[in-house]
Each structure stands twice: as structure tokens, then as C-alpha cells.
Amino acid sequence: MAKLSFPAQTSREPAAKDAVEDFLKRRKKATINDVAHLAQVSKKTVSRVINNSPSVREETRDAVNDIIARVGFRPDPQARGLAFRRSFLLGLVYDNPNAQYIVNMQMGALDGLRGSGTELVVHPCDWRSANFLEDIRNFVESQRLAGVIILPPIAEDRDLLALMDQLDIPYIRITARSGEDASPPIHAQQIVSRDREGCRQAGAHVGELGHTRIGYVSGNLAYPSAHERRAGFDAGLAEHGVKIAPDLEVPGDYSFESGYAGARTLLSHANPPTALICANDEMAAAAYRAAFEKGLRIPEDLTIIGFDDAPIATRIYPPLTTVRLPTRDMARIAAETLIQTEGTVKPTVIIDAALVVRGSSGPASR
Amino acid sequence: MAKLSFPAQTSREPAAKDAVEDFLKRRKKATINDVAHLAQVSKKTVSRVINNSPSVREETRDAVNDIIARVGFRPDPQARGLAFRRSFLLGLVYDNPNAQYIVNMQMGALDGLRGSGTELVVHPCDWRSANFLEDIRNFVESQRLAGVIILPPIAEDRDLLALMDQLDIPYIRITARSGEDASPPIHAQQIVSRDREGCRQAGAHVGELGHTRIGYVSGNLAYPSAHERRAGFDAGLAEHGVKIAPDLEVPGDYSFESGYAGARTLLSHANPPTALICANDEMAAAAYRAAFEKGLRIPEDLTIIGFDDAPIATRIYPPLTTVRLPTRDMARIAAETLIQTEGTVKPTVIIDAALVVRGSSGPASR
DNA sequence: TTACATTATGATACCGGTGTCACGGAGCAC
DNA sequence: GTGCTCCGTGACACCGGTATCATAATGTAA
Numbered sequence: 001m002a003k004l005s006f007p008a009q010t011s012r013e014p015a016a017k018d019a020v021e022d023f024l025k026r027r028k029k030a031t032i033n034d035v036a037h038l039a040q041v042s043k044k045t046v047s048r049v050i051n052n053s054p055s056v057r058e059e060t061r062d063a064v065n066d067i068i069a070r071v072g073f074r075p076d077p078q079a080r081g082l083a084f085r086r087s088f089l090l091g092l093v094y095d096n097p098n099a100q101y102i103v104n105m106q107m108g109a110l111d112g113l114r115g116s117g118t119e120l121v122v123h124p125c126d127w128r129s130a131n132f133l134e135d136i137r138n139f140v141e142s143q144r145l146a147g148v149i150i151l152p153p154i155a156e157d158r159d160l161l162a163l164m165d166q167l168d169i170p171y172i173r174i175t176a177r178s179g180e181d182a183s184p185p186i187h188a189q190q191i192v193s194r195d196r197e198g199c200r201q202a203g204a205h206v207g208e209l210g211h212t213r214i215g216y217v218s219g220n221l222a223y224p225s226a227h228e229r230r231a232g233f234d235a236g237l238a239e240h241g242v243k244i245a246p247d248l249e250v251p252g253d254y255s256f257e258s259g260y261a262g263a264r265t266l267l268s269h270a271n272p273p274t275a276l277i278c279a280n281d282e283m284a285a286a287a288y289r290a291a292f293e294k295g296l297r298i299p300e301d302l303t304i305i306g307f308d309d310a311p312i313a314t315r316i317y318p319p320l321t322t323v324r325l326p327t328r329d330m331a332r333i334a335a336e337t338l339i340q341t342e343g344t345v346k347p348t349v350i351i352d353a354a355l356v357v358r359g360s361s362g363p364a365s366r
Numbered sequence: 367m368a369k370l371s372f373p374a375q376t377s378r379e380p381a382a383k384d385a386v387e388d389f390l391k392r393r394k395k396a397t398i399n400d401v402a403h404l405a406q407v408s409k410k411t412v413s414r415v416i417n418n419s420p421s422v423r424e425e426t427r428d429a430v431n432d433i434i435a436r437v438g439f440r441p442d443p444q445a446r447g448l449a450f451r452r453s454f455l456l457g458l459v460y461d462n463p464n465a466q467y468i469v470n471m472q473m474g475a476l477d478g479l480r481g482s483g484t485e486l487v488v489h490p491c492d493w494r495s496a497n498f499l500e501d502i503r504n505f506v507e508s509q510r511l512a513g514v515i516i517l518p519p520i521a522e523d524r525d526l527l528a529l530m531d532q533l534d535i536p537y538i539r540i541t542a543r544s545g546e547d548a549s550p551p552i553h554a555q556q557i558v559s560r561d562r563e564g565c566r567q568a569g570a571h572v573g574e575l576g577h578t579r580i581g582y583v584s585g586n587l588a589y590p591s592a593h594e595r596r597a598g599f600d601a602g603l604a605e606h607g608v609k610i611a612p613d614l615e616v617p618g619d620y621s622f623e624s625g626y627a628g629a630r631t632l633l634s635h636a637n638p639p640t641a642l643i644c645a646n647d648e649m650a651a652a653a654y655r656a657a658f659e660k661g662l663r664i665p666e667d668l669t670i671i672g673f674d675d676a677p678i679a680t681r682i683y684p685p686l687t688t689v690r691l692p693t694r695d696m697a698r699i700a701a702e703t704l705i706q707t708e709g710t711v712k713p714t715v716i717i718d719a720a721l722v723v724r725g726s727s728g729p730a731s732r
Numbered sequence: 733t734t735a736c737a738t739t740a741t742g743a744t745a746c747c748g749g750t751g752t753c754a755c756g757g758a759g760c761a762c
Numbered sequence: 763g764t765g766c767t768c769c770g771t772g773a774c775a776c777c778g779g780t781a782t783c784a785t786a787a788t789g790t791a792a
Contacts, residue, residue, distance in 0.1 A: 029507065031778055042742045047780060055740060074508050078453060079778030082444045082747050089487070097476075098677075103469050110463075110490055119509065121455070121485045124476055141395070142440050143485065256681065285681045292683045311464075312681055315622065315648075317655045397748055408772045413750060421770060445748030448777050 020070050030073040039067040050075055077117075087144045088118050090338060093136055094151035095127040099254070100282070100310040105151055105174065105331035112335025118146060120335075127154050133163055140167055147171060147338035149331065153223045161188055170341070172334045176225035178348055189337065191330045191349045195225055195307070196232035198323035198353025202305050203236020205321070205355055206275050210364040211303060215248035215273030217262040217283050226254075229279050229307060248273050252283050259283025263290035267302075274302065274364045281306035281313045281322055284360075288316055299362030309356055318359030325353045386436050396439040405433040416441055443483075453510045454484050456704060459502055460517035461493040465620075466648070466676040471517055471540065471697035478701025484512060486701075493520050499529055506533055513537060513704035515697065519589045527554055536707070538700045542591035544714055555703065557696045557715045561591055561673070562598035564689035564719025568671050569602020571687070571721055572641050576730040577669060581614035581639030583628040583649050592620075595645050595673060614639050618649050625649025629656035633668075640668065640730045647672035647679045647688055650726075654682055665728030675722055684725030691719045 019038050023030070032050075036043040041064060048056045049064040056064075067073070081087040092109055094102050109120055123139050125132060140148055148171040154160060155173035164171045165188075172189040173179075179186025206214060214237065219226030237243050248269060250262035259278055266273055267290055276291075278284040284306030288298060296302045298318055306313060309324035330351050337346050385404050389396070398416075402409040407430060414422045415430040422430075433439070447453040458475055460468050475486055489505050491498060506514055514537040520526060521539035530537045531554070538555040539545075545552025572580060580603065585592030603609050614635060616628035625644055632639055633656055642657075644650040650672030654664065662668045664684055672679060675690035696717050703712050 033778075043779080044743085044781090045741060048741090051780085057740060060740080074504065076448070076510070076778055077508055078444050078448045078510060079747090080780080082442070082448055082749085082778080083780040085747070085780095087444060097473055106488070107463055107490075110488065119487045119489065119505070121487050122472070122476065123485065124473075138440065139485070142443060144442070144444060282681075289683045312678065315651045315678055316682055317658045399748075409749080410751090410772060410774095411770085414771090417750085423770060426770080442748055445777090446750080448748080448779085449750040451750095451777070 020067065023071060030071040032073070032075065034071065035064065035067050035073050038071065039064045081144060085144060086146055089121045089143055089145055090118050090335060091121050091123055091140060091143065091145045091148040092151070093123045093125060093139070093148060093154065095125060095154050097124045100312070101308060101325070101327045102151060104310075104327040105149075108328035108331030108333075109149055109335040111328065112332040113339065116339050118339055121145070125154070127157070133159060136160065137163055137167065140164070140169055145169055149174065149334045149338065151331075152176065152225065153220075155190075156224060158186075161186060164188070170338055172338055174330055174334060176223070176228050178350075180348060189341075189345050189348075191334050191337075191351060193325055193327075193330060193351045193353055195228040195323075195325065195353050196235070198325065198355060199229045199232025199307065200236040200239075201355035202277070202307070202321075202323050203233040204239050205236070205357065205361060206233075206277065206303065206305060207237045207240025207242050209275070209303065209361060211273075211275035212242050212364065213248070213271065213273045213275070214242060214244050215250075215263075215266040215269075215276040216244040217250055217252040217259055217266070217276070217278045217287065219279035220253040221251065226279060233277055244277070245273065252279060254280050254282060256282050256286045259286030260290055263287035264293075267291060267294050267296070275305070275361075276302060277305045279307055281308040281310040281320060284320055284322065285312050285316050288360075298360050300365065303361040303364075305361060307353075313356075313358070321358045321361035322356055323353050324356045326351055386433065389437055396437040398439070398441065400437060401430065401433050401439050404437065405430045447510060451510060452512055455487045455509055455511055456484050456701060457487050457489055457506060457509065457511045457514040458517070459489045459491060459505070459514060459520065461491060461520050463490045466678070467674060467691070467693045468517060470676075470693040471515075474694035474697030474699075475515055475701040477694065478698040479705065482705050484705055487511070491520070493523070499525060502526065503529055503533065506530070506535055511535055515540065515700045515704065517697075518542065518591065519586075521556075522590060524552075527552060530554070536704055538704055540696055540700060542589070542594050544716075546714060553711075555707075555711050555714075557700050557703075557717060559691055559693075559696060559717045559719055561594040561689075561691065561719050562601070564691065564721060565595045565598025565673065566602040566605075567721035568643070568673070568687075568689050569599040570605050571602070571723065571727065572599075572643065572669065572671060573603045573606025573608050575641070575669065575727060577639075577641035578608050578730065579614070579637065579639045579641070580608060580610050581616075581632040581635075581642040582610040583616055583618040583625055583632070583642070583644045583653065585645035586619040587617065592645060599643055610643070611639065618645060620646050620648060622648050622652045625652030626656055629653035630659075633657060633660050633662065641671070641727075642668060643671045645673055647674040647676040647686060650686055650688065651678050651682050654726075664726050666731065669727040669730075671727060673719075679722075679724070687724045687727035688722055689719050690722045692717055 032043045032046050036046045046064055049061050077088045092106060113120055125135050150171060150173045152175055155175045174191045176193050176195045178192045219229060248266050250265050252258040252262045263286055276287050278287055284304050287304050291298055291302050298304055306320045306322035309322045313320040313322045333349055398409045398412050402412045412430055415427050443454045458472060479486055491501050516539045518541055521541045540557045542559050542561045544558045585595060614632055616631050618624040618628045629652060642653050644653055650670050653670050657664055657668050664670055672686045672688035675688045679686040679688045699715055
């Protein structure tokens, strides 16, 4: 037990030591061939070590790992990708690059990728463009992406989802409404936010404050989120026996401009609202402006509710009561899911939104 | 002149037609080998066509291009990159991912890349981390990036610039102060914003409005931008014989929180300012809050000036008078420069900032 | 001891492109 | 007609990895 059979091993090591020194002097990026040569094994064995193949003798593995560490070898993603026929890049595709949630989701995706050796390639695109699909196809296919995260609203595009299915590349969509109960159902991996629940809480909050004259600036009704949010607000208000006044409802499209126009209209009404619910924070910020221009005080004269808990919610004054949507976490989970699952499709992940009460909501004064 | 020697050509074409049909039926992504085979030339010739090599007979080129178009061949970036020893990816490295200018610059970089076949890989990093340089080195080197755009504030890191020089990869830094007159001078390609000029205009504006009691919340003095901006404001104010009150100056670090704390301090002063200049919009927005909490009206009681013309400048009420920094354009130019220049280093590009007067500035009332 | 699995390892082809260099033919001077 | 350059093209090696399959080394049963 004491004396191990060292003659066999030692024959390799000493020679290698010097060779490593020599190699390092050349200051060249190490390749798998260099490592194989220095470790006196074939490149395939080095490849096995890199890929954690089980069928490598521990002794060999250690020797190879030693050389790898000493020469600082890092396998080339390009070569690896070429051989594997897939890259080590995750794609983030989205329209609407100005929206804050896109920024958050990108940060979330980066959170999820950190330390994985996979990098994030961002690819904005134009949903209205004629070659929308062609552009994405080209991107995904030619980069041989390891996976794709599709952000709202284009995550609702059935043609895009069909394309992704056809390309046979792992992808995950982020959306406000599960596609499983759609017709036909969507079977893609998805991260679904429960906007409805958060909005229910917000609606209940407004009802609880005693408001009865309630205005609403909707989101873009082309997107499921707008309907989910509306349904949630309705449910919460109903808990207190109130509802959005039919004559105090205007369509918005999530933009500041549409929110401003909508809020102006509502606040100019002969019998204006004492509470104004906006389908996102951007429009709520616009409502602030409309209110201030009319000389209204928030929340004394007007309660305003938003949705998203975007940074702007705490930048405007008074800070906005809103519904927090953990966009960053959603994208993080999406990225983690894509790089962890090896072909296996994980079930839908549901994320809850929740009310955050701040200074823009107060009791009805009239 | 009439009869061209067509026998030689026609022998190739007809056979190919059918072959292309056959190929398309297989629904496989075309490779250079497929194209070479169908066009009845060597893959090297196809390669020449792809790369616009001049030494290809026009006739041959047309034939190859025809096949390329018919089979929808797109060269694989991975394989191409492996052979070229560089990828078709541009890296965007930055710290401070929450800042709005980062978002703008990313959009700008994407603008600059559009249609170039190069994709953008975003890589946030942590300047304070011990392996900051190692992380970036690893990223740049292992991805064999085609180029790197370095955003502020890490674009000021001399060690990072030295590393990039050593890695011998095209890169361009975006900064508020040219490195050419630094000691030792920085010879990197750079896009320099002239913050100072914009701030001079803003300072002159404040002076012109008759303010004499002027407060200042500085930027992070570790960054050149903070000094440039301050110098600009000083110069503009000096044009009207006024200056920032020594007792009304507090340090900020560009964050909302620091701006809030700073503004509160200044507005609590026994002899408070009638104008408050903030080194960026984020801090200006925080100053709004501090002012409102004190019951001050903007601009009647207090003039507030920001810098950046970030989206928030028009979201808060009243809209903020600020200095517009064309961050998006700067990054677009950076990206364009990197993909256009083939080894040749372009000179420094200077971008001007300019005052945008909105509703937060008004005449001094006292 | 021999026969037969079982494991560890390597030789070679391959992923899809580009670089090097050699070669055949056209154009020109002699 | 010969010798020369110049141009267009292709054969082949190579970029840096992985897959396949054969083979050497080891273990186990007979």
C-alpha cells in the first residue's frame, strides 16, 4: 500500500514541466493540440476532459487538467460550435426597444447567463417589417444559437413561434398570458406573468379607498397583457362593488403620448374621475403631467395607479402606487432554463405580480 | 461581335438546373460545398465570390451568385470565423447597467450594426471586481470579437485600455474627455462628447435668467465627465458674472439617491439657491422631489437644470431644462467605425452637447 | 491459462469555411 | 515558334474543436 507504482507516471511528468515553460514563453493562445502535446495524450482525450466525459482515467484527467490550468487553455467557442453545430450564444429578440421592461429583461437574461460561458446576443427587430420573420430566421439559423428568448409583444406572434418550432432551436417566450389554453394551444416553453392578480390587488386598493368615479387608460388591446390587466382591475374593484366608469375609459397603447392624451381627455370630463388607473407606469407618468397641468394635486385630488414598477415609478413625485412585475427575474429564469435544460422542455413558469402602495393613491375626497 | 462563344458556357448550366431542384428538395441548409458542387467550381472559388475577391471571371461569379441565391446559401459565421480567426460579433462592455445612457448607447450600437451581418454581444462587468480585467480578457479573447465598444465609465480605465491594446483587437472608447492630451496620452480610437460646451450654454442660460444664488450637485468626481461639466457650467455662468455659490455645492455620484440627498441639503440652507444645477437628469429628477417636498414650485421658486436629456427629462413635470447628449448617435458612430475601418485607425470623433430649454428654468424671482 | 467483456485511448474523418501554392492557358515581346 | 508574365482556378492543408470506430489495456469468468 505504501509504494505506489510510480515509474509509469513519472516518466510523463518531468519532461512535460519543461515543455510547459517553453510553451509559455511563446505567449501564444493555447489550443487543444498544445494541451494534448504537453500532456502527452491525444487531442480527443483532452476533448473528453473538457466535456467531462466519464470514460477518462482519473489520473489522466488530472494530468490534462493540470496542463490546462498551467497554460490557461480555454476551448475556442467558434471551433467548438462548428463541431457541435451550435454556438454558445443565447439570442434575445424583441421589438419595442425603448420600453423599460425590455431593459430589465435584458439585465435578467444576463443575470441568468453569468458564469455559464454563454454570451447574450441582442437582436431587436421590427414586427411591422415585411421581412420580420426572415430576419429572425436568418439571425437564429446563421448564428446557430444555443437558445432564444422572445420578449413581449412579439412573443405573441404565432408565425414566429411556428418558425422557431421549425428551426428546432430551444426557445422560451415571455408573456402575460399562457398559450396553453389558447386555440390552438401554444406548446412553447414560457414564462408567464400573472398580471391579473397584481391588478386585482390594485383594483381592490382603489375600491377600498372609497373611490367610485374611476377612470381607466387601457394598454394596447392588441396584446394579451392589456386584457389581463383590465380583467384584474375589474375583479378587484368588483370586490368593493365599484367599477370603471363606462364614460371614463379611453384606449392607450402603453406609450407616454397615448397616456397623456387619454388622461387629458378624462380629466377634462364634466364629471372627472377621482382615481385614474393606467395600464402601465409610462402612461401613469403622463397622467401626472395632465393632472398637474390642470392644477390637480396627487393624491389629494386624484389617485393615480400604474403598472410595472418601472424606475420611473419612484422618480416622479409623488412616488407612484403601482403593480410590481418582476420582469428581471422572469428573464433570468428564462435564461437559466434555456442553458440548463438539455432538450427537456420545462413546464410553464408562472410569476406573480403584486401591488406596491406608494404616494399616488389616497382616499376619495368627494 | 455578334456571336459570343457560348458553347463553353452552356455545357454547365442545364445540368445544374436540375441539380438545384434536387438539392432544394432535401431541405438542408446549404454549405459552401453544396454551392461549389452545383456551380461546378471549387469551394475556393465560391469562397472568392463570397469575399468579393477581384480575381474571379465575371461569368464565373455570376454563375456562382446565381446558385447562391437559388439555394439561399449564407456562409456560416462560425466556420468563417474559425478560418478568419475572428468572429462576426461586436462586443459592448460596460459597467453601470442601470444608467439610461447605457441603454441609449446599446441602441445606437445596434443602429450602427444594422444590415452589416455583425451581431452585438452585450457584456456587463463589474469594475470593482478583482477579476474585472480577467473577465473582459476572457470575453474578448475567447469570442475572438471583431471589435469592442467600451462605454463610460470603464472607458477611463488605463489598465483596460492597455489590455485591449495588447489583445490587438479593434476597439473604440466613448468618453467625455479626449485621452490624447492625457499623460501619458491615450491613442485609442475614441468618440468624445463635448460635455463642456453644452454645459457652458446651460450656465449662460442660468446667468441670463438673472440667478445669482446658484447651487450645484456634482457628478462622480472620479469620472472626467464630472469635471468637464462643472467647467462648462462655470464658464457659462462667468459670462454673466455669476458663479456657483461655494456654500451651495454638494458632491453627487450621478445616482438618484445622491441627488436627492444633495438637493435636500441645499434646499435646507438658510439662504437657499434660486437655481439648482445638477450634473445629470437623474439627480435633477431627485431635486424635483426634494423641492416638492419642501413645497417649492418649479420654476417659480426654483430653477432646475439637468444633463443628458434622458427620457426622464420629459416624463417629470415640468419638463426638465437640460443638456442634450446624443448618446445614441455616439455609439452608432462607434459601431460604424469599427465595422468599416479595416485596421486603419480613425481619428477622434467629437460630438457636441447642446442646451435644451424646457419648463424647469425661469427667471430669478428674488 | 485462455477467452471474453469492458474500459481507456488514439487515428482519422469531419464541421464549413479560408490561405497557400501550383498549374494551365491567354497575352505579349522577341 | 519560343519564352515570359499575368490571370483564373483548383488541390490541399489548415483553423480548433468533436464524432466514429478501431485498438490497446484492464478486469472477469471459465
